Amino acid sequence: MPEWRCDDDTGGNGVKMTLGCVTCSVRQIEALLEHAPIDPDAKMACMKAALAGLAAFDMNLSPPAAAAAFHAKIRDLLGDEDPYRELKRRSTQVSLELFPAMKARVDASPDPLMAALRVAIAGNIIDYGARQGAGRADILESMERALAGDADEDFARAFREDAAHAERILYVGDNAGEIVFDRLLLERLGPSRVVFAVRGGPIINDATLDDARASGLDGLVRIVTTGAALPGVDGRASSPEFLDALASADMIVFKGQGNLETVIDGELDGFAKRGARMYFLLKVKCAYVAARLGKDLLDIACLPAPSEPKGHGIPLCRQKIRVHPRQSVANAFVFCRGFTSTCTAGSVKKKVAPFPGLDSAHTRPPCRQTMRCTMVRPTPVPGNSSWGCSRSKISKSLSASFMSKPIPLSFTK
Amino acid sequence: MPEWRCDDDTGGNGVKMTLGCVTCSVRQIEALLEHAPIDPDAKMACMKAALAGLAAFDMNLSPPAAAAAFHAKIRDLLGDEDPYRELKRRSTQVSLELFPAMKARVDASPDPLMAALRVAIAGNIIDYGARQGAGRADILESMERALAGDADEDFARAFREDAAHAERILYVGDNAGEIVFDRLLLERLGPSRVVFAVRGGPIINDATLDDARASGLDGLVRIVTTGAALPGVDGRASSPEFLDALASADMIVFKGQGNLETVIDGELDGFAKRGARMYFLLKVKCAYVAARLGKDLLDIACLPAPSEPKGHGIPLCRQKIRVHPRQSVANAFVFCRGFTSTCTAGSVKKKVAPFPGLDSAHTRPPCRQTMRCTMVRPTPVPGNSSWGCSRSKISKSLSASFMSKPIPLSFTK
Numbered sequence: 001m002p003e004w005r006c007d008d009d010t011g012g013n014g015v016k017m018t019l020g021c022v023t024c025s026v027r028q029i030e031a032l033l034e035h036a037p038i039d040p041d042a043k044m045a046c047m048k049a050a051l052a053g054l055a056a057f058d059m060n061l062s063p064p065a066a067a068a069a070f071h072a073k074i075r076d077l078l079g080d081e082d083p084y085r086e087l088k089r090r091s092t093q094v095s096l097e098l099f100p101a102m103k104a105r106v107d108a109s110p111d112p113l114m115a116a117l118r119v120a121i122a123g124n125i126i127d128y129g130a131r132q133g134a135g136r137a138d139i140l141e142s143m144e145r146a147l148a149g150d151a152d153e154d155f156a157r158a159f160r161e162d163a164a165h166a167e168r169i170l171y172v173g174d175n176a177g178e179i180v181f182d183r184l185l186l187e188r189l190g191p192s193r194v195v196f197a198v199r200g201g202p203i204i205n206d207a208t209l210d211d212a213r214a215s216g217l218d219g220l221v222r223i224v225t226t227g228a229a230l231p232g233v234d235g236r237a238s239s240p241e242f243l244d245a246l247a248s249a250d251m252i253v254f255k256g257q258g259n260l261e262t263v264i265d266g267e268l269d270g271f272a273k274r275g276a277r278m279y280f281l282l283k284v285k286c287a288y289v290a291a292r293l294g295k296d297l298l299d300i301a302c303l304p305a306p307s308e309p310k311g312h313g314i315p316l317c318r319q320k321i322r323v324h325p326r327q328s329v330a331n332a333f334v335f336c337r338g339f340t341s342t343c344t345a346g347s348v349k350k351k352v353a354p355f356p357g358l359d360s361a362h363t364r365p366p367c368r369q370t371m372r373c374t375m376v377r378p379t380p381v382p383g384n385s386s387w388g389c390s391r392s393k394i395s396k397s398l399s400a401s402f403m404s405k406p407i408p409l410s411f412t413k
Numbered sequence: 414m415p416e417w418r419c420d421d422d423t424g425g426n427g428v429k430m431t432l433g434c435v436t437c438s439v440r441q442i443e444a445l446l447e448h449a450p451i452d453p454d455a456k457m458a459c460m461k462a463a464l465a466g467l468a469a470f471d472m473n474l475s476p477p478a479a480a481a482a483f484h485a486k487i488r489d490l491l492g493d494e495d496p497y498r499e500l501k502r503r504s505t506q507v508s509l510e511l512f513p514a515m516k517a518r519v520d521a522s523p524d525p526l527m528a529a530l531r532v533a534i535a536g537n538i539i540d541y542g543a544r545q546g547a548g549r550a551d552i553l554e555s556m557e558r559a560l561a562g563d564a565d566e567d568f569a570r571a572f573r574e575d576a577a578h579a580e581r582i583l584y585v586g587d588n589a590g591e592i593v594f595d596r597l598l599l600e601r602l603g604p605s606r607v608v609f610a611v612r613g614g615p616i617i618n619d620a621t622l623d624d625a626r627a628s629g630l631d632g633l634v635r636i637v638t639t640g641a642a643l644p645g646v647d648g649r650a651s652s653p654e655f656l657d658a659l660a661s662a663d664m665i666v667f668k669g670q671g672n673l674e675t676v677i678d679g680e681l682d683g684f685a686k687r688g689a690r691m692y693f694l695l696k697v698k699c700a701y702v703a704a705r706l707g708k709d710l711l712d713i714a715c716l717p718a719p720s721e722p723k724g725h726g727i728p729l730c731r732q733k734i735r736v737h738p739r740q741s742v743a744n745a746f747v748f749c750r751g752f753t754s755t756c757t758a759g760s761v762k763k764k765v766a767p768f769p770g771l772d773s774a775h776t777r778p779p780c781r782q783t784m785r786c787t788m789v790r791p792t793p794v795p796g797n798s799s800w801g802c803s804r805s806k807i808s809k810s811l812s813a814s815f816m817s818k819p820i821p822l823s824f825t826k
Contacts, residue, residue, distance in 0.1 A: 019443040022460055026439045030432040047435055048468050055464035059457050 014062030014232065014262035018288050021063040025054060028129055028204070029070060036078055046077045062266070064232035064258040067129060071203055072229065082202035084128060084176075091126050091177025091205065092214050094136050099180055102143060106184050113163070114156055115147060116184040117281065122146035123181035124174060124256050124283040128205040129231060139177075142283070162251050162277040163189055170249035172197045172226070172233060174256030174282075176211040182255065186221055195245040196221045201229030206258070232262030235271035243271055251277045257285045427475030427645065427675035431701050434476040438467060441542055441617070442483060449491055459490045475679070477645035477671040480542060484616055485642065495615035497541060497589075504539050504590025504618065505627050507549050512593055515556060519597050526576070527569050528560060529597035530694065535559035536594035537587060537669050537696040541618040542644060552590075555696070575664050575690040576602055583662035585610045585639070585646060587669030587695075589624040595668065599634055608658040609634045614642030619671070645675030648684035656684055664690045670698045 029050045033043040050070045057066055075081055082088075102119050109115035125134045125142035134142070163169070171186060171194055173179045179198070186194055196217060199206045207215075212223050227239025233254070235246065246252070252272065254263060260280045262268075272278075284290045430438075442463045446456040463483045470479055488494055495501075515532050522528035538547045538555035547555070576582070584599060584607055586592045592611070599607055609630060612619045620628075625636050640652025646667070648659065659665070665685065667676060673693045675681075685691075697703045 017457075019446055019456060019460055022464070023436070023440045023443045027436045030436045033432055043432060044430075044472050047432055048470075048472070051435070051464050051468035055461050055468055057461075059461070 013060060013065060014234075014266040015260075015264055015289075015292075017057070017059040017061065017063055017066055020286065020288050021066065022054060022059075024286060025063070025066055025070060026051070028067065029074065031128070032071070032074060032083060036080075036083065038078065046074055049077060050074060062232065062261050064230055064262050065234070067258075068203055068228070068230040075202070084202065084205045087128060088176035088205050088207075088211055089214070091134075091175070092180060092211060094139065095123070095126070095177040095180035096215070098136065098139060099183070102181060103184060105143075105147065106188075109147075111156075113160060113185075113188045116188045117159070118146040118149070119143050120178075120182050120185040120255070121281045121283065123178035124281070126175050126177040126205070127256070127283075127285060128175075129258070129285075143181075159279060162279075166249070166251035166277070167193060168245075168249045168251075169194045170197060170245045170252045171195070171221075172252065172254045172259050173207050173212070174231075174259065175205050176207045176215075177205075178255065179207045179212060179217060180215045183215070183217060183220060185253075186217070191221045194221045195249070196223050197242055197245065198223060198225055199229060199231070200225040200227040200239060200242075203229040203231050206231050230262070231256075231258035233259055233268060234262055234266075235268050238271070246271045247273055249273055249276055251279070253279045253281060256282050257289055260289070426473060426478060427647075427679040428673075428677055428702075428705075430470070430472040430474065430476055430479055433699065433701050434479065435467060435472075437699060438476070438479055438483060439464070441480065442487065444541070445484070445487060445496060449493075449496065451491065459487055462490060463487060475645065475674050477643055477675050478647070480671075481616055481641070481643040488615070497615065497618045500541060501589035501618050501620070501624055502627070504547075504588070505593060505624060507552065508536070508539070508590040508593035509628070511549065511552060512596070515594060516597060518556075518560065519601075522560075524569075526573060526598075526601045529601045530572070531559040531562070532556050533591075533595050533598040533668070534694045534696065536591035537694070539588050539590040539618070540669070540696075540698060541588075542671070542698075556594075572692060575692075579662070579664035579690070580606060581658075581662045581664075582607045583610060583658045583665045584608070584634075585665065585667045585672050586620050586625070587644075587672065588618050589620045589628075590618075591668065592620045592625060592630060593628045596628070596630060596633060598666075599630075604634045607634045608662070609636050610655055610658065611636060611638055612642060612644070613638040613640040613652060613655075616642040616644050619644050643675070644669075644671035646672055646681060647675055647679075648681050651684070659684045660686055662686055662689055665692070667691065667693045667695075669695050670702055673702070 029047060033046055036043060036046070038046075050073060053070055053073055054066070057069065075083065106112050106115040106119060122143040122145070123139065125138055127134070169189055171182065171189070173182055173196060179196075182196070186196065196212065198212045199208050202208055209223065209225055212218060217223060224241040224245055225239055226233060226242045228234060228237040230237065235243065238246070246268070250273065254260060260282055263278070263280070442460060446459055449456060449459075451459075463486060466483055466486055467479070470482065488496065519525050519528040519532060535556040535558070536552065538551055540547070582602055584595065584602070586595055586609060592609075595609070599609065609625065611625045612621050615621055622636065622638055625631060630636060637654040637658055638652055639646060639650075639655045641647060641650040643650065648656065651659070659681070663686065667673060673695055676691070676693070
């Protein structure tokens with residue numbers, strides 16, 4: 001069973017770039033340029049600039065850090081600070097049109113909280129970084145699959161309990177359009193105690209403050225920005241308001257692969273509240289993340305129980321991987337749960353991912369070594385987990401039981 | 414209907430690199446490095462070197478020229494002059510095992526020449542550049558599809574007639590393993606008048622002299638090498654023996670997309686015999702080539718009739734595009750036919766595709782401008798073609814008629 005390792009030689013920046021991430025980055029650049037309103041020679045010039053940047057990029061940084069860097073470079077070359085503006089507008093529009101029907105489905109469900117959670121994850125199909133976006137049919141298919149999939153009793157119980165007891169919840173959103181469906185989960189979690197975070201600036205089709213407003217979320221929850229145009233989270237590059245939210249939340253929900261990739265193997269625990277419960281809700285978008293979640297996508301994979309923290313790292317509990325046998329990796333379903341360390345918010349230094357040609361200097365933040373020493377590798381084998389750990393699939397009867405016996409939340413509407 | 418354009422601003426080197434070709438190149442680099450026996454850091458160092466090379470590459474050159482350059486760079490970094498050696502050996506082995514059954518199929522066919530041609534094209538599925546190779550099942554499926562597909566009476570008649578009248582045939586092979594199946598067509602064409610060309614050095618899984626020998630072809634036909642480790646053909650970088658073969662063949666058969674990409678929009682006609690008949694037999698491996706072959710893969714697309722050459726370029730007749738409705742682009746089937754100009758073999762200068770870091774200078778060969786002036790754009794609309802031009806599919810009855818009424822060739826065994 002592969003581990004989410006904290007590698008002292010390289011870590012602290014999230015998941016490292018792999019060879020596949022390089023290819024994926026170039027594919028993203030191609031997709032972005034393909035529809036740019038410039039002539040073919042200018043497009044190729046942009047591509048060459050991006051290749052040069054990638055060639056000199058620090059591959060110990062995460063794929064979202066690379067995306068932040070090369071998208072910034074291309075935005076400059078295109079003279080367009082938000083090339084995905086129109087695509088995001090359309091995603092929001094389609095999602096708002098689909099929202100009432102999905103809300104009705106959730107309200108009619110025997111377990112509205114889990115139904116809302118499934119629909120929210122399914123909305124993560126809208127992703128112009130990892131895929132070429134998703135239209136109405138793709139979104140509906142993703143949601144139907146999510147609602148029809150097997151349930152995970154352990155995951156549901158833990159999420160429900162943590163949600164019931166959390167005083168403050170930080171919900172870190174992902175993409176425009178997707179956040180429309182997050183509303184269903186936000187409503188079930190209780191909007192008054194939730195802070196909803198969006199990106200600090202345009203990056204791919206990730207939701208910004210404008211997108212959150214266009215989705216009507218500003219009338220529901222308090223919204224903050226992460227402070228960075230990064231398709232993920234970086235405590236060292238975060239706005240004070242986001243750091244405040246990190247430092248005070250008892251429960252943190254991260255949507256999407258970019259958030260996972262920057263948090264896992266990273267140093268966010270230095271900024272998050274001691275003992276905060278972390279949940280990662282995403283659709284797996286690449287083979288690398290799929291592989292790290294377990295050798296077999298149908299397996300259940302666990303890390304050490306949260307009740308027995310072994311150190312100050314981020315022991316992530318990969319509680320459940322749900323993949324329909326005929327689904328592609330891109331449609332895989334993942335619920336992950338992780339836990340922060342005993343650290344409290346540390347020193348903050350603005351960090352900008354370096355991209356040669358724009359920013360040639362790459363300075364490690366001074367807090368880095370201090371923070372590294374507070375992290376250890378998670379125990380490589382499952383401990384005495386109260387969550388249990390099984391490589392077999394949850395039986396149909398368990399699933400049926402889970403769906404038919406909802407545990408009402410005190411804070412549901 | 415898109416045209417095979419000869420673009421005077423950029424042409425002469427074959428098809429230009431597109432944004433998609435850049436992504437595909439990086440994907441190839443990833444695939445090559447993925448299995449290289451070096452540590453992850455060394456792999457990433459190779460990737461960065463390749464990215465730097467691509468960033469500075471002359472994108473007016475063809476994808477095969479880029480492949481030749483970056484594979485040479487990576488071969489140097491790996492210290493392995495033929496990283497695909499073992500994969501090629503396995504492809505040859507599997508193909509030799511499958512050969513007797515396919516030979517029996519061809520011999521039992523009512524039209525052995527066309528059956529042999531179909532099997533030979535189907536073997537083009539074995540391609541470690543465009544795809545991650547093909548195993549026994551992939552090869553068999555490709556061949557079953559090829560044998561079951563609709564026939565193209567016009568193409569068959571033209572190929573048959575040209576083959577019947579050609580005194581010398583140059584057959585430019587593509588990949589190791591694939592060339593085992595070329596034997597079936599070589600046998601039908603009459604080995605004594607055929608020269609079979611392989612690559613001049615290791616490049617991806619393209620067949621070299623060693624691979625041709627391992628396939629037993631040296632006992633069947635005369636074999637020459639192109640003289641270049643390029644997954645295509647470049648008259649200016651060719652060996653004297655290959656140039657002789659080009660200059661004397663009445664009929665030239667090019668296998669695979671790499672040969673197509675370097676010949677189309679290129680300057681090969683300056684080296685080929687006046688009036689030589691060219692045939693391109695390949696499986697389409699990318700969306701770009703698919704798009705250039707026609708907007709709709711199921712359409713029939715034609716260029717001006719060969720009997721009315723408009724100039725000295727390469728008016729290519731895309732005689733037939735065969736795609737099963739449920740096949741993917743990668744499995745598309747293409748027969749193409751083109752014709753060389755009135756040029757005779759021109760001056761030759763060894764050309765090496767530039768790859769920054771290895772070769773920084775990029776010198777246009779001195780014959781370039783002379784050759785450009787002998788090329789014109791093909792007439793952009795179909796002329797009075799004796800081949801006919803229809804966008805409708807060939808009817809089943811025509812296909813049946815074609816398959817049931819073989820026209821015996823005087824040179825078949």
